[in-house]
Amino acid sequence: MMTDTATRPVLSVHGLKKSYSSRSDGYAVLDGISFDVHRGETLGVVGESGCGKSTLARAIMRLGDVTAGSITLGDEELTEAAGGRLRRLRHRFQMVFQDPFGSLDPRMTVLQLVEQPLAVHQLGDRTERHARAIEILSQLGLDESFHDRVPSRLSGGQRQRVAIARALVTRPELIVLDEPVSALDVSVQAQVLNLLREEQERLDLAYIFIVHDLSVAEYFCDRIVVLYLGRVVESGTAQELFSNPQHPYTVSLFSAAPDPRRAVSTDDSAPGRIVLHGEPQARRPEQGCPFASRCPVRHDRPLCVEKAPAPDAYSVDGHNAACHFPGELKAAGGRG
Amino acid sequence: MTIDTVLEVTDLHVAYGQTEIVRGLDLRIGRGEKVGVVGESGSGKSTLALAVLGLLGRGGRISAGRVSVLSTDIARLPQRRLDAVRGKDLSLVFQDPLTSLDPVKTIGAQIREAIRTHQRRLTRSQQDARAVELLTAVGVAEPAHRLGQYPHEFSGGMRQRVLIAIAIANNPAVVIADEPTTALDVTTQAQVMEVFDGLVRDLGISVVLITHDLGVVAEFCDRVNVMYAGRIVETGPTGELFSHPAHPYTQALLASLPLPGRDRSAPLRWIPGAPPSLATLPPGCPYAPRCAAAHETCRTGEPALATVGTRPGGHSAACVLVDENRQALDTEESNDD
Numbered sequence: 001m002m003t004d005t006a007t008r009p010v011l012s013v014h015g016l017k018k019s020y021s022s023r024s025d026g027y028a029v030l031d032g033i034s035f036d037v038h039r040g041e042t043l044g045v046v047g048e049s050g051c052g053k054s055t056l057a058r059a060i061m062r063l064g065d066v067t068a069g070s071i072t073l074g075d076e077e078l079t080e081a082a083g084g085r086l087r088r089l090r091h092r093f094q095m096v097f098q099d100p101f102g103s104l105d106p107r108m109t110v111l112q113l114v115e116q117p118l119a120v121h122q123l124g125d126r127t128e129r130h131a132r133a134i135e136i137l138s139q140l141g142l143d144e145s146f147h148d149r150v151p152s153r154l155s156g157g158q159r160q161r162v163a164i165a166r167a168l169v170t171r172p173e174l175i176v177l178d179e180p181v182s183a184l185d186v187s188v189q190a191q192v193l194n195l196l197r198e199e200q201e202r203l204d205l206a207y208i209f210i211v212h213d214l215s216v217a218e219y220f221c222d223r224i225v226v227l228y229l230g231r232v233v234e235s236g237t238a239q240e241l242f243s244n245p246q247h248p249y250t251v252s253l254f255s256a257a258p259d260p261r262r263a264v265s266t267d268d269s270a271p272g273r274i275v276l277h278g279e280p281q282a283r284r285p286e287q288g289c290p291f292a293s294r295c296p297v298r299h300d301r302p303l304c305v306e307k308a309p310a311p312d313a314y315s316v317d318g319h320n321a322a323c324h325f326p327g328e329l330k331a332a333g334g335r336g
Numbered sequence: 337m338t339i340d341t342v343l344e345v346t347d348l349h350v351a352y353g354q355t356e357i358v359r360g361l362d363l364r365i366g367r368g369e370k371v372g373v374v375g376e377s378g379s380g381k382s383t384l385a386l387a388v389l390g391l392l393g394r395g396g397r398i399s400a401g402r403v404s405v406l407s408t409d410i411a412r413l414p415q416r417r418l419d420a421v422r423g424k425d426l427s428l429v430f431q432d433p434l435t436s437l438d439p440v441k442t443i444g445a446q447i448r449e450a451i452r453t454h455q456r457r458l459t460r461s462q463q464d465a466r467a468v469e470l471l472t473a474v475g476v477a478e479p480a481h482r483l484g485q486y487p488h489e490f491s492g493g494m495r496q497r498v499l500i501a502i503a504i505a506n507n508p509a510v511v512i513a514d515e516p517t518t519a520l521d522v523t524t525q526a527q528v529m530e531v532f533d534g535l536v537r538d539l540g541i542s543v544v545l546i547t548h549d550l551g552v553v554a555e556f557c558d559r560v561n562v563m564y565a566g567r568i569v570e571t572g573p574t575g576e577l578f579s580h581p582a583h584p585y586t587q588a589l590l591a592s593l594p595l596p597g598r599d600r601s602a603p604l605r606w607i608p609g610a611p612p613s614l615a616t617l618p619p620g621c622p623y624a625p626r627c628a629a630a631h632e633t634c635r636t637g638e639p640a641l642a643t644v645g646t647r648p649g650g651h652s653a654a655c656v657l658v659d660e661n662r663q664a665l666d667t668e669e670s671n672d673d
Contacts, residue, residue, distance in 0.1 A: 048521040049492075155610050156377070185376035185548065190592035190604035197603070212521065215551075219594030219604070242596065256526040258551030260593060263578040275530060276523045 008074070009036035010173050010206040011060070011093070016069035018052075018059050027283055028067065029055050031230045032311070037174065040200065042207040044221030044238065046214065046253070050282070051227040053210045057178045060208065061095050062086060073174065091121040091170035098179035100159035104151040110137065111147040114165045121170055136165045140195055157188035161195065168199060174206045182213060193220055214257040218242050226250050229283070229290040232311055236319035246314050246326035249291045252276045274329070289324070297329045340367045341404075342509040342542050343388070343426070348401035348411075350380075350387045355615045356399070357383045359566040365510060365542045370532075372553035372574070373546045375563035376589075378611050381546050384563070385514045389428050390418050406509055424454045427503040429496070431515040436499055437487040443498055444483030447471075450505040470501040473539075474531050493524035500531055504541065511535065512544045517552065529556055550593065554578055559650075562586050565612055565622035568641065572651030582644040582653040584627045621655070629657060 016033040019026040030052045037043045045053050059066050062078055071078040073093055081089055094117075097103040104113055114133040118124060124132060137146065140161045151159055160180060167175050177196070181189040193216070200207060211217045217224060218238055225235040226249065234247040245251045255274045276294050284290040288305040289298075298304050303324050314326035343365040350358035358380045365371050375381040386392050388403050390410060403411045405426045410418055430436045438446060447467040451458060458466065464483065471479035474497040487495055496516060503511050513532065517525040529552065535541040545557060553560055553574070560577050562570040562585065570583040581587045591605040609626040612618060618625055620635040627634065633656050641652040642659045652658075 048523055157610075186550070186589060187376065187592045187607035190594070190606035193594065194603040194606065214522065215594050215596055218596055219598060219600060253523060256522040258522070258525070258549060258555050259596065260550050260554040260578060260590065261595065263554030263574045273526060275526050277527075 007038065009038050010074065011037045011208070012070070012072040013060070014070045014072075016056075016059060016071065017067045018055055019067045029230050030059065031284070033069070033225075033227075033230075033232055034311075035225055035232070035235065037206045037208060039173075039206055040204045041223065042200070042209050042221045044209045044211055044217045044224040045227060046211060046217050046224060047227035048253070049212075050229070052230040053227060054178065055230075056227070057095070057176050057208070057210050060176055061093065062090075088121075091117070091123060092172050093174040093176070094167035094170060094172040095176045095178065096160075096163050096167050096180045098183055100156055100163055100183060101151075103163055104159060106151050109148050109150055110142065110154070110162055113151075113162055114169055117166050117170050123170060133165075133169060136169050137162075139199070140165050140168075155188070156184050157191060160184060160188075160192055164192070164195065164199070168203070171203070172205070174208065176208045176210070178210045179212065180209075181216065182211075189216075196220075214254055215259075226253070229281075231284070231290060231322065232320075233291065233323070234319075234321040240317075240319050244319070246319070246321035247291075247323045248295050248297050248329040250321070251329045252296065289322075297325065301325070341365065342367050342406060343544070344402070344404040345384075345388065346402040346404070348384070348387065348403065349399045350383055350392065350396060351399040352396045357396075357566055357614055358387060359614075360401070361566070361568055363544075363561065363568070365544060367509070367542060368536055368540045369542050369559065370536055370557045371542070371544050372557035372560045373544065373563060374548065374550060374553050374560060376548060376611060378614075379563040380566040380614075381563050382514055383566075385428070385512050385544075385546050388512060389422060389426065391428075420454075423450065423508075424506045425509050427506075427508045427511055429499050429503050429511060429513040429516045431518050434487070434492070434495060437495060439487055442484055442486055443490070447483070447498070447502055447505060450502045454506040466505070467501075470505055471498070473504070473534070474498075474501045475527070475534075476501070491524075492520055493527055496520065496524075496528050497531060500528075500535070504535060504539065507539070508541060510542045510544065512546065514546045515548070516545070518547070518549070525552070532556065550578075550589065562589070565617065566614055567622075567654065569623065569655070570653040571641065572644065573649045576647070576649055576651050580645070580651075582651070582658050583623075583655045584629045584657070585623050586653070588628075 014034045016030055017028050018030040019028045021027060033056060035043060045056060047053055058064060060071055066079050076089055111133055114137055115129050118129040118132060142161055181192050184192060199205060209221055221238045223236065224238050224241050225232045228249050234241065234250045241250065242254065245254060252274045274296060278294050288307060289309055292298055292304040309322045309324045311322045312320045313323055314321040341364055345361060345363040348358055348361045349356055361384065373381050373384065387398055398411045401411065402409050405421055408421060410421055444467055447470060448463045451463050451466055467483055468479045471482065476482055476494060476497050490498065517528050520528060532543050536543055545553065547553060557574050560572065560574050561568045564585050570577065570586045581590055588605065588607045594604055607626050612622050621638055624630040624634040639654045639656050639659065641654045644651045644653050644658055
């Protein structure tokens with residue numbers, strides 16, 4: 001699933017800044033976010049609540065304006081698109097929400113729900129729309145017996161499949177998946193993840209996957225960006241990030257994830273848990289590294305509180321970390 | 337019931353109207369034990385918690401069985417006597433720390449209220465001193481200052497700590513925690529689970545953790561109970577159950593997890609179908625319609641829990657395959673003699 005870097009990315013985000021304040025110097029919830037997503041690739045976005053994950057998803061979907069920076073879909077600049085032009089672009093980038101109970105109109109049938117995006121974007125005539133909706137539903141394992149059901153007569157997994165069908169039906173290039181499996185039971189979660197991957201391979205789709213479950217992120221994503229208080233603190237391939245994390249925040253975050261294998265392992269080689277003290281403050285400090293106040297290895301170094309590290313302070317083969325002292329914290333070797 | 341058993345549930349049946357949600361369940365919690373109850377939505381795990389606490393509400397009732405807390409059967413206790421046990425010997429931490437706290441009362445007032453309910457003679461300053469002690473025990477910094485604050489001034493993790501402080505205000509023997517970290521980030525979850533660990537280690541409190549998260553159970557619990565369709569289908573020491581799951585349902589659940597290091601190119605295993613409706617249970621094993629290993633016997637009688645393997649520790653599973661394997665094992669052993 002690795003992509004040729006010579007081809008143009010499906011989506012390119014550069015220097016993205018988003019502030020909810022009307023003042024020009026207001027606090028930026030997202031501050032200088034940059035990344036590319038290529039065809040057939042999944043980019044994972046991980047971080048704690050308040051890090052800006054959902055704001056990022058909304059910004060990419062153009063739900064509201066951005067303060068600065070660019071979001072480019074193919075050759076269209078989304079931040080400049082508005083009104084009719086934006087509406088005509090929307091079928092190319094779709095979103096699947098976390099809550100399959102709140103995101104579907106309870107009065108519409110499954111078939112109506114999946115035909116609706118085509119009608120809204122005026123794609124095809126009535127017969128074509130009908131055929132296309134039936135086709136996509138059957139690919140997702142929802143046969144005729146489901147067509148006339150309303151959402152209340154579906155299980156959580158079936159609802160999420162309908163939501164995915166709605167996103168896929170317009171043949172988008174990019175889908176933003178905002179925690180698409182976190183409301184589902186594990187056995188159903190596995191089925192939905194398999195379906196998402198099958199469709200991605202079949203259609204060469206690009207996914208942006210907002211996720212808090214790190215084992216799902218490791219399994220499903222090709223590349224990952226780690227957000228902390230509105231900034232990317234580390235990015236790289238999933239394999240590289242999970243095997244060789246450099247930023248102390250990434251190391252702590254990954255070590256905090258509960259791991260069923262810890263029940264079985266008896267030796268001390270299993271990664272130890274680093275329990276971070278405190279919770280993220282509401283805002284980044286005026287100066288210095290945003291993670292300095294919680295950092296387990298800072299040891300009151302003046303540099304960390306005085307100067308914010310550059311996004312590529314550590315940069316090796318596409319693996320970047322915004323840390324003055326990368327790689328110092330290791331999770332392995334007992335509990336920190 | 338031995339002196340070291342703090343909570344014992346015996347053949348518990350819970351019904352809403354004509355439908356049985358919990359269908360004959362046994363559970364024994366020892367002093368200072370950390371016991372997990374895992375299951376998917378609809379398995380009856382939350383109903384179990386509510387039944388044990390006498391919080392079933394309108395329509396729900398314990399139709400049979402016993403719930404003994406420190407040797408008192410509370411299943412049939414009148415309301416007033418139940419109130420004397422609940423919150424004192426037995427208490428609860430819910431999932432959502434925002435809706436469990438009153439937004440217009442200070443944290444201090446809410447903790448004092450919990451203390452006063454069971455310890456009426458304490459003066460206001462004694463109550464405050466106890467509240468500070470409780471907040472310190474659950475790791476809230478500057479406790480005296482924070483008593484005067486309101487829930488909205490606390491983060492999610494801090495609110496969950498306050499709820500734990502309220503739950504342990506009267507030195508209970510058992511705390512039942514229903515999905516206590518589901519709404520929290522993994523970093524905060526790790527902090528809250530450390531608080532629970534501290535309750536067991538420092539105060540000798542037993543914790544029953546009800547959750548869907550197999551990872552949290554694996555790390556926290558001494559014993560695990562897996563629920564399916566209102567019954568425990570497998571129980572055992574955590575390490576034993578995770579390394580040698582015996583029930584096909586437990587095996588399938590563990591196989592569906594995207595575990596770190598799992599082959600990314602291979603699709604995940606998932607369980608076909610959906611859990612059965614408890615109103616119209618199929619005959620035989622309720623998991624049989626979804627079970628890859630099911631055969632004819634499975635559709636006739638519902639299997640009871642049977643011991644797995646030969647090691648001590650109380651690992652058992654409710655599956656005919658386990659029973660057959662065991663018989664095979666027994667034959668082997670007698671041949672060895």
